[in-house]
Amino acid sequence: xxxxxxxxxxxxxxxxxxxxxxxxxxxxxxxxxxxxxxxxxxxxxxxxxxxxxxxxxxxxxxxxxxxxxxxxxxxxxxxxxxxxxxxxxxxxxxxxxxxxxxxxxxxxxxxxxxxxxxxxxxxxxxxxxxxxxxxxxxxxxxxxxxxxxxxxxxxxxxxxxxxxxxxxxxxxxxxxxxxxxxxxxxxxxxxxxxxxxxxxxxxxxxxxxxxxxxxxxxxxxxxxxxxxxxxxxxxxxxxxxxxxxxxxxxxxxxxxxxxxxxxxxxxxxxxxxxxxxxxxxxxxxxxxxxxxxxxxxxxxxxxxxxxxxxxxxxxxxxxxxxxxxxxxxxxxxxxxxxxxxxxxxxxxxxxxxxxxxxxxxxxxxxxxxxxxxxxxxxxxxxxxx
Amino acid sequence: xxxxxxxxxxxxxxxxxxxxxxxxxxxxxxxxxxxxxxxxxxxxxxxxxxxxxxxxxxxxxxxxxxxxxxxxxxxxxxxxxxxxxxxxxxxxxxxxxxxxxxxxxxxxxxxxxxxxxxxxxxxxxxxxxxxxxxxxxxxxxxxxxxxxxxxxxxxxxxxxxxxxxxxxxxxxxxxxxxxxxxxxxxxxxxxxxxxxxxxxxxxxxxxxxxxxxxxxxxxxxxxxxxxxxxxxxxxxxxxxxxxxxxxxxxxxxxxxxxxxxxxxx
Numbered sequence: 001x002x003x004x005x006x007x008x009x010x011x012x013x014x015x016x017x018x019x020x021x022x023x024x025x026x027x028x029x030x031x032x033x034x035x036x037x038x039x040x041x042x043x044x045x046x047x048x049x050x051x052x053x054x055x056x057x058x059x060x061x062x063x064x065x066x067x068x069x070x071x072x073x074x075x076x077x078x079x080x081x082x083x084x085x086x087x088x089x090x091x092x093x094x095x096x097x098x099x100x101x102x103x104x105x106x107x108x109x110x111x112x113x114x115x116x117x118x119x120x121x122x123x124x125x126x127x128x129x130x131x132x133x134x135x136x137x138x139x140x141x142x143x144x145x146x147x148x149x150x151x152x153x154x155x156x157x158x159x160x161x162x163x164x165x166x167x168x169x170x171x172x173x174x175x176x177x178x179x180x181x182x183x184x185x186x187x188x189x190x191x192x193x194x195x196x197x198x199x200x201x202x203x204x205x206x207x208x209x210x211x212x213x214x215x216x217x218x219x220x221x222x223x224x225x226x227x228x229x230x231x232x233x234x235x236x237x238x239x240x241x242x243x244x245x246x247x248x249x250x251x252x253x254x255x256x257x258x259x260x261x262x263x264x265x266x267x268x269x270x271x272x273x274x275x276x277x278x279x280x281x282x283x284x285x286x287x288x289x290x291x292x293x294x295x296x297x298x299x300x301x302x303x304x305x306x307x308x309x310x311x312x313x314x315x316x317x318x319x320x321x322x323x324x325x326x327x328x329x330x331x332x333x334x335x336x337x338x339x340x341x342x343x344x345x346x347x348x349x350x351x352x353x354x355x356x357x358x359x360x361x362x363x364x365x366x367x368x369x370x371x372x373x374x375x376x377x378x379x380x381x382x383x384x385x
Numbered sequence: 386x387x388x389x390x391x392x393x394x395x396x397x398x399x400x401x402x403x404x405x406x407x408x409x410x411x412x413x414x415x416x417x418x419x420x421x422x423x424x425x426x427x428x429x430x431x432x433x434x435x436x437x438x439x440x441x442x443x444x445x446x447x448x449x450x451x452x453x454x455x456x457x458x459x460x461x462x463x464x465x466x467x468x469x470x471x472x473x474x475x476x477x478x479x480x481x482x483x484x485x486x487x488x489x490x491x492x493x494x495x496x497x498x499x500x501x502x503x504x505x506x507x508x509x510x511x512x513x514x515x516x517x518x519x520x521x522x523x524x525x526x527x528x529x530x531x532x533x534x535x536x537x538x539x540x541x542x543x544x545x546x547x548x549x550x551x552x553x554x555x556x557x558x559x560x561x562x563x564x565x566x567x568x569x570x571x572x573x574x575x576x577x578x579x580x581x582x583x584x585x586x587x588x589x590x591x592x593x594x595x596x597x598x599x600x601x602x603x604x605x606x607x608x609x610x611x612x613x614x615x616x617x618x619x620x621x622x623x624x625x626x627x628x629x630x631x632x633x634x635x636x637x638x639x640x641x642x643x644x645x646x647x648x649x650x
Contacts, residue, residue: 011575011579015575015578022572023572047571049576052576062575062576
């Protein structure tokens, strides 16, 4: 399929594919086994300017949008979703600065993130606050020219690896959802430390850690937007980033189909390659149908977002739900096509199946996405009377 | 620091054709790549630039199509490129090649460091790097595998030897050839690739270099390739049996008998 990419977009795809083949595939099993952060790969991605993709040109970046991000993430995910999660999480942390940062904040942080000198991270989730984001407990109290943060964040991708964090904390408990504020926290801020690094089912090359704030004092000019905008910052960020999760799903699923189809052509039973049996061929065909539909959806939504559309929460959620549910099906079936081989860690598909599961959970569970879609439908059809 | 990197385009396939007259490789129409060893030279240059600052110029000599390897080098992050191309350069051996490359490097002005790959995978001579150093009157270290110190005035390099390595203090200006251990080549960068698309590769011929036709190409070469062939391996084979000592002694005897080794009295 030709999706009519620009020359620049093709370059991004080809370069990511090259890095995936040369740098990621040979080490993905080892990174997964050892739960090791892919520092060398992050360095290569930085040298290739891939952290510059969504950074505006005036800050040294390439000025790309959602589609460019999706193209890169898809190709990297095709080889390893743990690596692509570490890469994409840096953009997740950077989007709040892009969307709500003032000139001084953009000038200070975007070049550091774009060059890959510092990884970025986004911190909202807490132990008692997942889908119910408004229930976060981490507090930020204004004290003269600074804010003092107390509390902890849980399951933060790139926690401990990032140099810059976007942190959502409560500044006014009486204002409910309007009482949260987004802050920029630097890794060496006093009172900020990294807690437990989690052991996970999948995306094990990525680092997922607890962040601890104990009288963490930061200058008042680290507020993103203004006080009380914390949840707006978070929701706008997710609207931008969700098609990227869909792109991860397309990549993982494509990687699984690559393995399953290649295996089915060489695996012989009853004297014939198993791809010649209709039962297997139809499974592969369904995988291909699923993947192409999801890919077309992700690219279309990404292009819509990049067109300057204002209200895209619904389609952004759709571009996360469908591809990620699809990736779970496709990777599970890829294991089935490989049979006993697929269940063994010697083959990459069981890892893909473990990796795919997180895509239905993080950046808003697929149930929450359906809430978003449902609410939007309610609004739309309310207007249409 | 100003760094010149010499790179060569080599055929990407084993099925290359030979020119029946010159007995050299016919490069036109065969897909070409950057000589793999030269990618290590580019990587070394990029690392030295990261440490000491400066500018990198990639130079190649070849037919007009060789501009693609200069563009590839731009994609990796070198600052400028230069293609030496002239019908008169055809059939050059390593001597005539170094004549053109050395002149081109002189033409760049104050070059602090020249870096070459240890050898090209097509000719395998490993002569061009040291040859350029000789012509430019530069000290040179071949087979550099790593750096210990880098500054404007000198480099401390590790030179790979058969049994270990030497540590060499190399005053600049100088030339070095590098081996694989110097560092895995980085991927090209997006900004570099975009720049390469638009980059016009400057080209120089014998006249621009101030070389006489008798100094370059086949006319300027001392050697001529008469025949290229794969050596046959049709020698006799003997399998030995017995204890290690017995077989060892038999090997020594056989080598002495065939005068491969001489045993002193």
